[in-house]
Amino acid sequence: MKKSYFGEFGGQFIPEIAMFALEELENAYFSIAKSAEFRDEFEYLLKDYAGRPTPLYHAKRLSEHYGHEIYLKREDLNHTGAHKINNALGQALLAKKMGKKKIIAETGAGQHGVATATAAALLGLKCDVYMGAVDAQRQELNKFRMKLLGADVVEIHDGLKTLKEATTAAIQAWVNEIEDVFYVIGSAVGPYPYPLMVKDFQSVIGKETKTQLEEKNLKADYIIACVGGGSNAIGIFSAFLDDKSVNLIGVEAGGLGVETPYHAATLTKGRAGIIHGMKTIVLQDKFGRIEPVHSISAGLDYPGIGPEHSHLHTSKRANYHAITDDECINALKLTTKLEGIIPAIESSHALAYLEKLCPTLSGKKTIVVNVSGRGDKDMNTVMEYKKGTIYG
Amino acid sequence: MDKIAKAFENKKANIGYVVAGYPSLDYTKKFINSLDESCLDILELGIPYSDPLADGKVIFEASFSAVRSGVDTQKVFDMLKECKTNKCLVFLVYYNLIFAYGQEAFVKATKEVGISGLIVPDLPLEESDELFDLCQKNGLSLIPLISVTSEHRLDRLLEKSSGFIYGVGSIGVTGGKQTPVERLKNMINDIKKKTNLPIAVGFGIRSNEDVKLTKSYADGAIIGTSIVKLTSELDVKSLLNEINKFFKD
Numbered sequence: 275m276k277k278s279y280f281g282e283f284g285g286q287f288i289p290e291i292a293m294f295a296l297e298e299l300e301n302a303y304f305s306i307a308k309s310a311e312f313r314d315e316f317e318y319l320l321k322d323y324a325g326r327p328t329p330l331y332h333a334k335r336l337s338e339h340y341g342h343e344i345y346l347k348r349e350d351l352n353h354t355g356a357h358k359i360n361n362a363l364g365q366a367l368l369a370k371k372m373g374k375k376k377i378i379a380e381t382g383a384g385q386h387g388v389a390t391a392t393a394a395a396l397l398g399l400k401c402d403v404y405m406g407a408v409d410a411q412r413q414e415l416n417k418f419r420m421k422l423l424g425a426d427v428v429e430i431h432d433g434l435k436t437l438k439e440a441t442t443a444a445i446q447a448w449v450n451e452i453e454d455v456f457y458v459i460g461s462a463v464g465p466y467p468y469p470l471m472v473k474d475f476q477s478v479i480g481k482e483t484k485t486q487l488e489e490k491n492l493k494a495d496y497i498i499a500c501v502g503g504g505s506n507a508i509g510i511f512s513a514f515l516d517d518k519s520v521n522l523i524g525v526e527a528g529g530l531g532v533e534t535p536y537h538a539a540t541l542t543k544g545r546a547g548i549i550h551g552m553k554t555i556v557l558q559d560k561f562g563r564i565e566p567v568h569s570i571s572a573g574l575d576y577p578g579i580g581p582e583h584s585h586l587h588t589s590k591r592a593n594y595h596a597i598t599d600d601e602c603i604n605a606l607k608l609t610t611k612l613e614g615i616i617p618a619i620e621s622s623h624a625l626a627y628l629e630k631l632c633p634t635l636s637g638k639k640t641i642v643v644n645v646s647g648r649g650d651k652d653m654n655t656v657m658e659y660k661k662g663t664i665y666g
Numbered sequence: 667m668d669k670i671a672k673a674f675e676n677k678k679a680n681i682g683y684v685v686a687g688y689p690s691l692d693y694t695k696k697f698i699n700s701l702d703e704s705c706l707d708i709l710e711l712g713i714p715y716s717d718p719l720a721d722g723k724v725i726f727e728a729s730f731s732a733v734r735s736g737v738d739t740q741k742v743f744d745m746l747k748e749c750k751t752n753k754c755l756v757f758l759v760y761y762n763l764i765f766a767y768g769q770e771a772f773v774k775a776t777k778e779v780g781i782s783g784l785i786v787p788d789l790p791l792e793e794s795d796e797l798f799d800l801c802q803k804n805g806l807s808l809i810p811l812i813s814v815t816s817e818h819r820l821d822r823l824l825e826k827s828s829g830f831i832y833g834v835g836s837i838g839v840t841g842g843k844q845t846p847v848e849r850l851k852n853m854i855n856d857i858k859k860k861t862n863l864p865i866a867v868g869f870g871i872r873s874n875e876d877v878k879l880t881k882s883y884a885d886g887a888i889i890g891t892s893i894v895k896l897t898s899e900l901d902v903k904s905l906l907n908e909i910n911k912f913f914k915d
Contacts, residue, residue: 276792278792285792286792287790289790289811290791290812290823291813291816291837291838293819294815294816438717442717445719446719446838449837451837452837452838546765548765550719561740561766561767562766563716563738
């Protein structure tokens with residue numbers, strides 16, 4: 275198997291012009307980012323700047339409600355409000371050490387854009403963030419935060435004006451300035467070595483969770499995380515991949531239902547193909563044209579998925595399920611009422627799966643849900659939500 | 667002699683690009699059937715794709731528009747079965763379209779409709795072994811894109827090259843600003859030292875002056891964006907007139 279692949283997925287499917295930049299990145303990642311000096315600095319930033327470790331919280335009332343022990347990994351308590359800061363700090367720090375002056379990023383829900391703009395401000399780098407015009411509208415607060423942090427937000431009006439188009443535009447912008455700019459990819463997607471590197475920078479979630487479970491003398495039966503590109507999921511799964519007794523569950527965006535055309539349930543409905551530089555499972559038509567996607571969640575609204583998730587899916591090491599917009603909103607409201615925690619719409623997909631999973635389990639199980647981000651950014655969407663709304 | 671070699675025989679090649687099915691399949695068919703009257707030696711025919719990563723706004727929108735009007739890979743093959751030209755045709759096609767069709771089936775169908783080569787802008791050397799072998803087996807060229815950033819990869823790239831070399835004239839997507847000519851000349855000199863394949867330059871070439879300058883150091887000039895822009899404005903005959911003006915000596 276090629277080093278750039280996870281099983282049959284991964285690779286490098288980008289224009290020749292950008293290949294030298296991937297080679298440069300690969301070399302820098304394995305020399306600079308693996309060095310003890312880099313790790314010390316990165317860990318310091320994660321701890322003293324981002325606020326790690328995040329707690330593994332025993333959600334007592336949700337546990338009572340579902341009849342199982344529910345633990346929430348509180349990535350929402352990170353600085354800037356989501357797990358995205360882990361990866362943004364890692365990549366921006368690497369960019370700085372490589373001597374780059376400018377970074378660019380794509381964003382859907384805005385959390386990766388905010389995290390990248392934050393890291394750029396901290397490290398004194400210029401920053402452009404590409405965002406679909408529809409997402410910019412539904413995540414106006416995050417757009418404002420990015421601007422306040424000094425980033426230029428470039429709104430994309432192509433296609434459905436969401437994450438897919440923002441990613442394509444960011445790759446094109448990267449290619450246009452390929453000799454000087456570092457592209458901070460926000461999820462475990464894209465050409466090698468990005469999926470590997472993003473997993474590395476997000477693996478702190480899994481390592482902490484494992485240690486925290488051990489401290490509580492617990493063993494997880496299930497770990498649940500939402501998947502769009504899948505960075506929070508691969509981050510928490512990473513420490514448990516070899517422990518086959520832990521069931522890994524990824525939850526994707528079912529939109530108005532996977533039986534309708536309005537969803538972003540890639541693993542449920544897609545098949546192998548190529549998107550944004552990687553071979554992975556993709557929502558596409560018979561001829562390979564990428565299908566439009568739909569979700570209430572700007573962060574999960576993506577027709578592809580990280581290649582390692584495609585591998586975990588086909589090898590059956592992890593199981594993936596779809597949750598509808600409506601089920602997601604119900605879970606968001608339930609978690610808020612019972613625990614006083616308002617999760618992001620993305621994370622609410624993972625929480626919603628409890629409703630399906632818990633009744634099927636016998637005995638008392640220990641279930642960890644990764645609350646990848648907080649819901650402040652989503653209040654307008656929640657306020658205006660009506661069942662059956664088509665986004666985009 | 668194959669059609670690609672013939673296009674470069676004793677002359678500098680004129681190469682144009684259009685998106686198949688834009689503004690309509692009928693338009694493209696008429697255009698191809700009139701090619702013999704034009705000065706073009708090679709026509710790159712883009713199979714429309716929903717996500718043409720390497721293309722700038724003009725080609726991106728033309729491609730997206732053709733996809734939305736229902737043009738798919740099969741319809742492009744079917745159209746070509748009804749076309750007749752003595753000129754050399756090559757496909758510019760994104761890899762997912764080949765992958766979805768099935769690599770072997772795609773290569774065979776391509777050969778059957780009279781196409782001489784493939785340009786796959788998102789398939790770098792590292793991923794091209796299987797397609798390269800299939801093309802070799804079926805007598806098709808897999809034309810590589812080589813840019814000023816390819817310097818240390820040249821030997822490896824040229825091992826898997828056939829037909830002609832597509833020299834990328836700008837750092838960026840199609841329709842962008844051209845790389846300084848001195849840098850391009852150096853790139854071409856480096857390539858020439860290592861291969862006998864002809865080298866045509868595309869990306870960033872938009873006028874007759876650009877074509878003349880490009881032909882002064884390369885074996886051919888490729889115009890894409892400027893032609894695609896005109897396909898939405900002109901009938902086939904007028905388009906061919908404008909193309910002749912772009913390439914006139």
